[in-house]
Amino acid sequence: MKIGDLVKDYKQALGIVTGVFLHEDFDGEKHMKVKWLTGRYVGEIDIVSVDYLETKEIQTVETL
Numbered sequence: 666m667k668i669g670d671l672v673k674d675y676k677q678a679l680g681i682v683t684g685v686f687l688h689e690d691f692d693g694e695k696h697m698k699v700k701w702l703t704g705r706y707v708g709e710i711d712i713v714s715v716d717y718l719e720t721k722e723i724q725t726v727e728t729l
Contacts, residue, residue, distance in 0.1 A: 666697060671721040674713065678704025679721065686712050 666672065670682045684698035696712045 666715055666718065666720055672697070672699060672718045673721050674699075674704070674717055674719075676704060678702075678706070680704075680711075683710060 680699035
């Protein structure tokens with residue numbers, strides 16, 4: 666998972682990864698900063714564990 670990836674959470678909300686956050690209190694546990702495009706928190710940025718996100722593949726003209 667990297668900055669710019671389209672992701673979805675367990676409730677099927679879609680977001681864009683805007684950054685990475687390493688949780689220093691938990692041995693550097695990796696989280697992603699996500700700006701939500703759909704769902705309950707549209708327009709907000711959230712820090713989400715990578716365990717709760719799934720990368721979505723975007724279809725382009727070349728892949729259709």
